[in-house]
Amino acid sequence: MARRLPVWLGAVLLIAASLALRWPSFPREVWNLDEANTTVFAEHLLHGDVMYRDVVDTRSPLMAYVLAAGLRVAGDWNNRGLHAGLAVMLGLAALLLWRLVRRLDGSGAGGWSAAVFVAGSVLMFDPVDAFTTHTEWFVVFFSALGFWLLAHAWRRVDAALATLAGFAFGLSYLSKQPGLLDGLVAIVWLGLFLIFDPAGRRSQARLLAGVAAGLLAVALAAPLYFWARGALREYQFYVWTFSTRYYLPEIPAGEQWRALAAAPELAARHLPLFAVAAAFGVTLCLRGLTRAVRLRLAGQEVPLLALGWTASGVIASALGGRAFDHYCIQALPGISLLAGWALDLAWQRGRTAVAWRALAVLPFAVATLQAVQRLRTLDLDPGPGPIIGATVREWTKPDERIFVWGFYPEANYYSRRLSASRHVFSNHLTGLIPWTNVDPDRDTSYAVLPNAWTELWTDFDRHPPAAIVDTGTRRFYGKYPLSRQTRLWRYVLDRYTEVEGDRLAPVGFRLFRRRSAPLPATAGLAEDPALVIRSAIPGDAPTDRYVAILPAGTVAAEFRVNGRGEGAVALPPGRAHQLSFYYRPQLHGLQPAVAVCARRADGTLVTGPARVLPPPPPVPTIRAGDFSLPAVESECLTGPPVWLPADQVFSAHAPAHLVFERPAALLAVSIEFGLFDGAFAPERHPPTNGVELQVSFTPEHGPRRRLATRAIYPAAVAADRGRQRVEVDLPPRQAGRLEIAITPGRDNDASSDWSYFGKLEGKALPVTMVVGNDVRLPDGFEAPYGIAAVDEDGQRLALAPAPTMIEFQLPEGVQTVSGDFMMLRSSWTQPQGHSAGVDFVAELVDPAGRATEIWRQRLDPARQPGDRGLHHFRLNLGLKAPARLRLRSAAAHPPDNSYGDAGWGRLVAQPAS
16 A cells, blocks of 8 residues: 555655644643643653652653653643644654564555554544543554664664664653563564574574663663652652552452453444454464464564554553553554554455455545544533633732642643642542542542652742642542641631632632732721622621622732731732632631721722621531531531521532531431522523432441432432432441531532532430530430330430430539439339339449449339339539449349339539539
C-alpha cells in the first residue's frame, strides 16, 4: 500500500491525518483530570520546582518534563498547543511503525499498520482518553522510536544504534513504569535470534548488550538526577512505594486478571473489523513461527515483534488493575501491526481477486464513518472548571499560588495558578485512592501518606495560599468536607474570607480569599446603608454564615465584630461582590454586633449599620417522648443546617451530615427528608439529579455499618416529591455514633441539591432520668423480659420485670438521686399465682466495672400489704467525680422470679445548688 510512497510524503499524510482527526477536539482545553494534573506539574517545573520534592505525582517523571518543554514553546498553560503537539507526535509514531516494518522485511504491512494506528488512536478509546495527553501516548512514541532504531541496528549490526534504541526504551520506562515491558520485548526479541542463529550470536550479543546498556543508563540517570536535587527519597517513594504499598493492594487479584481482556475487548467493541484483522494476523504469525523455528526464525522478525509488543501492551494494560481505556493505549501499536499484517496480505491477494482488496479497504471505510459520527457528537463542555478559573484569576495575581481542597486540578489549570502545596490534590491528605476506596462509609485514614499534613503546613509557610478553593463533593469528596478538617478549617476561618458565594455555590464550589491587614479603625465613619449584613438563608433564620453585597466602586472591605476588624479583602474593581462571614460563638460571643467596613475607589472609608446577630441556630434533634438527642455534628454544603420555622424543616443542601452519640436505649429512628420543589422545577438549570439518604452506625467497639439507604429522584419520579420518611431499627443494646447523611445524587453532582431534614423521631426505652435540666436515657441495660411504659394508679412507670438492670452515667456534682418504685397489682392479684418478692437495688459502678451496693429494699406485696402501692427512694451521693449508677430489680428468692412485675418512675438526679 505504501511501498512506493516517499518517506516525506508519508510523514506529511500521517501527521495531517492525525491532526485532522483531533482538530475538532481542540476547543476543549482539558479532557481528563490526568492531563490537568500533568499540565500543572509541568508549569511548576517551568517555575523552578523539582518533581516529587516540590510538586508530587505518583507516575514516572518524564512526561511532566516533556510537557514543560512543550509549554516553553507553545506558551504557559497552553493545553491546546500540547494537544496539537500530541497529534504530531502520534503521526510520527505511525510513521515509525511504517518505517520499522519496511526496514525489517520490506513489505507493505507497515503502511497498513500506520493507518490502523492513526485511526485507532482516536476510535479505540473513549474521547476523554483518546484526546488527552496521557502518559501512555508517550510510552507508545518512545517505544516505537526504540523499535525503529532497533530495526536499523539489527540490519546494520550497529551496537551504537542498539544503545540509542535502549535509550528510547529507557525514556518509555520514564514515561510510565510499564514502559519497561517494551524494553524487555526488545531484549527477548534479540535473545531469540541469538539462540536460533548460532552464526550470528556474536553480533546479536553486541546488540543485546547495547540495548540493555542504553536502557540501564537512562533508568539510572533518573535517580541520579533526583539525588543531585535532594529528592531521591521522594522519587523512590512516589514512583514505586506508593503503587506497591497503597495503590495496587486496593485492587482485587481477580480484577487484575480480568483486566488482561480489557484491550482486546476495547478493540472488538470500537474497531471490530480491525480487531478481526488483528486476530487473523495473530493466526498468521503463529502459523509462520511454528514453521520458521526449523529455519532459525528467518523472515519472522515482524511477526515476533508484533506478538511481543501486543503481549507487553496487554500486560501493561492489566498492571493498573482496572480496565480504564487509557491503560490499554500501550496495546494499540501491537494490535496495529497484527491488523496491518493481515490487511497487507489481503491487499496482495487482490492482485488476482479484486474482492480481497475491497475487504482490505472496508475497515477504513467503516472507521471513516465512525470518525465522522464521533467528531460530530463530541462533548466539548468543560464542566465548571472555566467558571472556577475565571473567578480565581479575578481575585488573585498571576504570581500568587492557590490551594485546592479536593481532587480537581482543573481549578489550577483554568485559573493559571500554581499550587501552594506540593500536593496539588488532597488525596494524599485524606487517604482517598481514586476509584477504589470511595465508599462513603469506608475509613481511609490508613492511606493518608506519612508526613503529608506536615508537608502541607511547611508548604503553606513557604507559599501562603492567596486563595483556597473548596471543591465540595466533586470526585468523592463529599466524605471529606473542608469544615471537618479541624486544623485546616480553623486556618481558613482565621485568615480567609469567602467570596463569590452567589457565583460558585450553584456549581458546588467555594472560594476563600486571604485577608490582609485590617482597615484603619477611624472613629465616626460615615454610614452607608447599602452595606448590610444578611443571613445566608433568606429571612431571619439564625445561621453560622452571613453575607454582604459590596456595591461596584468598593475596593476593599472587612467584617468588624464588636468593633474589631478581622482583616480586609481587596476587591476586584468594576462590579458588585458578595462576601461571606462565618459566625463562631466560641470566638465572637453569643450575640455579637457585626458590621462591614469598606474603602471606596476614592479612598474614603465607610461603614455599614451594625447588626446584632441572633442566638446560635438550633441543631437537628432526635426526639423520643421527653428525651431529646441533639446532633453533635451538623453540617451541609453551605454550613450548618438552618431551621426554617415556616416549613418546620432544617434546610440542608446536600451533602448534609448529622452525627448523634446514640445511647444503647435508643431503639429506632424515623427520619423525614426531601428536596424543595424549586430544586427540580422545570425552569431550574441545572436541576437536581436527586439525592440519597444514608443511615450508618458505628458502635463503640466494632466496624461501621450501613443501616439504610434511600435514593429519591423527584424530577423523574412523582412519588419522590414532598417529604419522605424512612424508619430505621438500630442495632440492639449498642452505644455508638449514629450518622444520618444526605449525599448528592448520581455523579456526585451537588448542583441544585436543595435538600432538607424534617422531623427526627426516636423510639427509646420508656425509662429516663432527669439530670439537672436534661432528660437522659440509660447508658446500658439488661431486660430479658423487656421494658414497657405503663400507667398504675395515675402514675407513669417503666415496667421492668425482674431481673432487670438499667444504668445511668451521672456527672460530677450530683448530690442526690431520687425516684419511685413499686410492684404492680399484677404481681399479687393474679389467680394463677403471685410474686415471691422483688429486691430493688442501687449500686455505684467504678471504671473497672466493680459494683458497690448503696441501697436495697425488698417489696413482697402478696404477703405484706404495706409493700403495695408507690414507694419513694432518695440516695445521698455527693459525687466528686462522674460515676455510673446501676438500678436493679431482682427476684427475692431466685430462681423464682414469676410475677416479678417491678416498676420505676420519676428518676431525678439533683446537682448541687
